[in-house]
Amino acid sequence: MKGHKIMIQFTINKNAFLSAMRIAKQAIGSKIAIPVLSKLKIQVTSEGIHFTASNGQISIEKLLPANDKDAGMLIDSEGAILLEANFFDSIVAQLPDITFTFEEIENYQVKLSSGKSEITLKGQQPELYPMIQQITAKPSxxxxxxxxxxxxxxxxxxxxxxxxxxxxxxxxxxxxxxxxxxxxxxxxxxxxxxxxxxxxxxxxxxxxxxxxxxxxxxxxxxxxxxxxxxxxxxxxxxxxxxxxxxxxxxxxxxxxxxxRLIPDPSLYSLNLILDVADFLHAMNRAKLLTAGLQGGTVKLSVHDDKLMLTVNTPEVGSSFEELTMLEKSGQDIEISFNPQFLIDALRVLKEPKVKISFISNVRPFTLVPKDDSENFIQLITPVRTN
Amino acid sequence: MKGHKIMIQFTINKNAFLSAMRIAKQAIGSKIAIPVLSKLKIQVTSEGIHFTASNGQISIEKLLPANDKDAGMLIDSEGAILLEANFFDSIVAQLPDITFTFEEIENYQVKLSSGKSEITLKGQQPELYPMIQQITAKPSxxxxxxxxxxxxxxxxxxxxxxxxxxxxxxxxxxxxxxxxxxxxxxxxxxxxxxxxxxxxxxxxxxxxxxxxxxxxxxxxxxxxxxxxxxxxxxxxxxxxxxxxxxxxxxxxxxxxxxxRLIPDPSLYSLNLILDVADFLHAMNRAKLLTAGLQGGTVKLSVHDDKLMLTVNTPEVGSSFEELTMLEKSGQDIEISFNPQFLIDALRVLKEPKVKISFISNVRPFTLVPKDDSENFIQLITPVRTN
CATH class of the missing domain: 3.10.150.10 (DNA Polymerase III, subunit A, domain 2)
Known part of the structure; x- marks a missing residue:
């Protein structure tokens, strides 16, 4: 039986091989659930080279097609094998020539030849790799x-x-x-x-x-x-x-x-339009003053035509700044919150202006892009201070 | 007494201030020997702003001169204070305007004003900072x-x-x-x-x-x-x-x-001239095969007109490659060594060719730049293998 085992052999462009392999390899995290999941499965068929990697939660299969124009693939013999993913990657990356030959030899070893360099690596039989459960349904x-x-x-x-x-x-x-x-x-x-x-x-x-x-x-x-x-x-x-x-x-x-958490707009007592970039910079400063403190908060105060942001952290210092309101409608408010939540929320807004709506200083407030309030809404719960 | 204390006040370009401060701040490492060494000393005199930082072993004093053209410094009042170095740096970096005003207020606090933002930080009295021992000798x-x-x-x-x-x-x-x-x-x-x-x-x-x-x-x-x-x-x-x-x-x-460790050239039994880049690449590959193994070695064999590099690590695999000798004079040798030592040695050679000289496979060998053998020599001890 052993003498008849199919042994892989192919020649390929190094960088095309590495690029494809590294797509699959991303499934392998820093924590390896079971030892075999530190390996990469390489399967060579008439279609091309199939790379499979998994962390048990995520599994990635990547095909480098036989006719890929960058790969210049020449398959002499098909088959499958397991190789230690990170080690194999680092070895291939250091090969001297732009192409290399991958040849399976006895006992699940692999010989890589490139330029005047020849490297032999230990592999394992492909049957040791867990099956990836296939999904047969039609696309959703x-x-x-x-x-x-x-x-x-x-x-x-x-x-x-x-x-x-x-x-x-x-x-x-x-x-x-x-x-x-x-x-x-x-x-x-x-x-x-x-x-x-x-x-x-x-x-x-x-x-x-x-x-x-x-x-x-x-x-x-x-x-x-x-x-x-x-x-x-x-x-x-x-x-x-x-x-x-x-x-x-x-x-x-x-x-x-x-x-049920999204408030009814009729409840809002105050609506503000702010510049996203200005607000984000102010929040970044506010965050520094609360840095390292569990539950550090910034206070936003709207009084008449002024919006003020205040942080007071007795251990390190305090900050105070005014922010321009582009529009204001409704009643004044004083409300405190975690500046990191605002930073995260503002960072993902692609529009330059944000509409912020408040119900009261103990109810969650909402952020929507000024000109697309239908499809994107964020809620942030304030912190009650005394 | 307190009422008469000198309180610092100046206005300055933010980036010029940060650049100068960060030169001194490099003395502060991740390990803080005594708490006060996490602080930066800022001393304002008619000369300009003096930044002092230290880790106890290394101390750096940097002067940002009063007439520095990028700093646009306006000193209203001189004095000295200590501030938490990393925290202060991150605060200044986030100030909104391109300039800011630094004002010492009561109880060794500092008020930074920039644009519409005002930040108050706790500082400490400068007398708490250790004296940097001055060197009075004339330059060596x-x-x-x-x-x-x-x-x-x-x-x-x-x-x-x-x-x-x-x-x-x-x-x-x-x-x-x-x-x-x-x-x-x-x-x-x-x-x-x-x-x-x-x-x-x-x-x-x-x-x-x-x-x-x-x-x-x-x-x-x-x-x-x-x-x-x-x-x-x-x-x-x-x-x-x-x-x-x-x-x-x-x-x-x-x-x-x-x-006394540098060998007498008359002892050399073999001199080789090699291409630095080729040799370095080969050593990088060899190192991968010894990776993670304490005392992993590469064997260099010179036989007639061939130079071969071999690594054999039963746990992971083996490698074999030929390297071109540009010149060879002397007797054949087989010698083993830690490839990392060669990588370190070859990396710092700026000339494209290196001369390597061997006495025997148990004596240190030397590397010199081919065309400047007088002023730069490196020794590497081989590893005895059986």
């Missing part, structure tokens, strides 16, 4: 990578980092009325909800995607123009384009009903 | 910053990181015959010795400068064209230009006599 919807990244970017920062309520560590993603894709994240102190209208129709769904998968998604799918299909089953989501399958486990459990 | 010699950096760069990598022999953690610097500046560093496994001829004459000296001071020196003195004076006393060295005093404690003890 299609979406441009850039749109999905934007949706994630505008919400994922608000997820909880506390494992005490695991459901809040993910982003709640829903397809509503076949065409409206909505993402919500909250850590119970602040919330961000974004909705976009898709070009194509799909079947309604609701899933909670872990934040770790969202972070990986951004770097794995680098071409914002690309369109990907979204597939679902009971426990997994799959984002797929022509060469990448990106699987993530879903967060289990029921996401809280966040719609 | 003068040298261009670029030359001294080069001397440090070519030797300091070889210092010992082991505290068991503290004397080896510094670079041994000697002025010989009033004009030849020599630096030597060794960790007892490898050694680097560099000599340069100064333009000006000085009084002979011998001191051991700690590696930490050498690292700081490189970033504190950024202008390679600048000429600095070197001052010495029994325990300290001072590098000084028109606005910076850079003090370092010396390493105490007698530096070993390293001259």
């Amino acid at each position: 919807t299609k979406i441009a990578v850039g749109e999905l990244k934007e949706l994630f970017n505008e919400t994922a920062f608000a997820v909880s980092t506390q494992e005490s309520r695991p459901i809040l560590t993910g982003v709640n993603i829903q397809l509503i009325d076949h065409q409206n894709l909505q993402a919500v994240a909250t850590d119970s102190h602040r919330l961000s909800q974004r909705r976009i209208k898709l070009e194509s129709f799909g079947e309604d769904f609701q899933v909670v995607v872990p934040n770790r998968a969202i972070n990986s998604f951004r770097s794995v799918f680098s071409n914002d123009e690309d369109t990907i299909s979204v597939f679902l089953n009971a426990t997994q989501i799959l984002f797929k384009n022509s060469t990448i399958n990106f699987y993530s486990r879903l967060v289990e459990g029921n996401y809280p009903d966040t719609d | 010699t003068k040298i261009a910053v670029g030359e001294l950096k080069e001397l440090f760069n070519e030797t300091a990598f070889a210092v010992s990181t082991q505290e068991s022999r503290p004397i080896l953690t510094g670079v041994n610097i000697q002025l010989i015959d009033h004009q030849n500046l020599q630096a030597v560093a060794t960790d007892s496994h490898r050694l680097s010795q560099r000599r340069i001829k100064l333009e000006s004459f000085g009084e002979d000296f011998q001191v051991v400068v700690p590696n930490r001071a050498i690292n700081s020196f490189r970033s504190v003195f950024s202008n390679d064209e600048d000429t600095i004076s070197v001052f010495l006393n029994a325990t300290q060295i001072l590098f000084k230009n028109s606005t910076i005093n850079f003090y370092s404690r010396l390493v105490e003890g007698n530096y070993p006599d390293t001259d």
Whole structure:
């Protein structure tokens, strides 16, 4: 039997190989759940080279097609093998020539030849690698990578980092009325909800995607123009384009009903229009004065035509500054909050002006882009001070 | 008394202030020996603003002159105060306007005003800061910053990181015959010795400068064209230009006599000329195969007209490559060594070709630039293998 084992052999451009491999390798984090997951699976077929990597939660399959124009791939013999991912990457990166030959030899070893250099590495039999559970359903919807990244970017920062309520560590993603894709994240102190209208129709769904998968998604799918299909089953989501399958486990459990948290606009007692950049800079200064203090707050006071921001931290000092209000309608207020929440909220606003609406100094206030208040809303809970 | 205390007040360009302050601040490391050394001393005189910072071993005084053209300094009142260095830096960096006013108020507090922002910080009385011991001797010699950096760069990598022999953690610097500046560093496994001829004459000296001071020196003195004076006393060295005093404690003890380690050229049994870049790349590959292994070695074999490099690490794999010899004279050899030592040695060679000379496979071998063998020599001890 052993004598008949298929042994891989191919020659390829080093950089094309590395680029493709590193897309899959992103699934491997710094914490390795089980030893075999520090390995990369390389499978060579007539289609090309398939790279598979996983951390148990996220699995990525990347195909470098046999006809890829940058790869100049010459496959002499197909097969599959496991190699230590980071070590293999560092070795390939140091090969002297622009191409190299990858040749499997006896006992699951691999010989890499490049220029006058020859390196032999220990591998393992591919059967040791866990099966990636496939999703066979038809796609739920299609979406441009850039749109999905934007949706994630505008919400994922608000997820909880506390494992005490695991459901809040993910982003709640829903397809509503076949065409409206909505993402919500909250850590119970602040919330961000974004909705976009898709070009194509799909079947309604609701899933909670872990934040770790969202972070990986951004770097794995680098071409914002690309369109990907979204597939679902009971426990997994799959984002797929022509060469990448990106699987993530879903967060289990029921996401809280966040719609009831969004205030009715009739309740607002004060609406302000502020310049996003000015407000963000002021919050960055305020944050410095609260730095290192659990629960440090900034006080925002609106009196007549003046908006004042005050921080008072007896241990280190105090700050006071005025901020220009572009528009004001409603009653004066004094309200305190964590400046980091405002920094996070303002950073993801692409429009230059923000509308902030207050009910009272003990109720959450909202931020919406001045000229698109329908599709993007953020809530921040104030801190009660005495 | 309190009512008559002098209170600082000045207005200044933010970036000019930050640049000058950050030169002094480099003395403050991540480990704070005594609490007051996390502070920066700011002293305002008719000369300008003096910044002082120290980690107990290294002390830096930087003057931002009153007439500095970028600073646009307006001094209303002189004085001195201590401020928490990193916190103060981050606050100033976030000020909204390009200029700010620094005003000392009651109880050693400082009020910073910039644009519509006003920040009050707690400071401390300047008398709490330790005295920097001054050096009153006349300068020992003068040298261009670029030359001294080069001397440090070519030797300091070889210092010992082991505290068991503290004397080896510094670079041994000697002025010989009033004009030849020599630096030597060794960790007892490898050694680097560099000599340069100064333009000006000085009084002979011998001191051991700690590696930490050498690292700081490189970033504190950024202008390679600048000429600095070197001052010495029994325990300290001072590098000084028109606005910076850079003090370092010396390493105490007698530096070993390293001259006797340099082999007599008549002993060499083999001399090779190699391309530095090719050799360095090969060593980088060899190092990967020994990575993570204490005492991993590469074997260099010269047989007739072939030079071969071999690594065999049973746990992970093996590598084999040929390297072109540009010249060879002498007998064949097989010798093993730590590839990291070669990487460090080759990296600091600016010439494209290196001459390597061997006595036997158990004696240290030497590297010199092919066309400047007089002033720069490195020794590497081989590893005995069986």
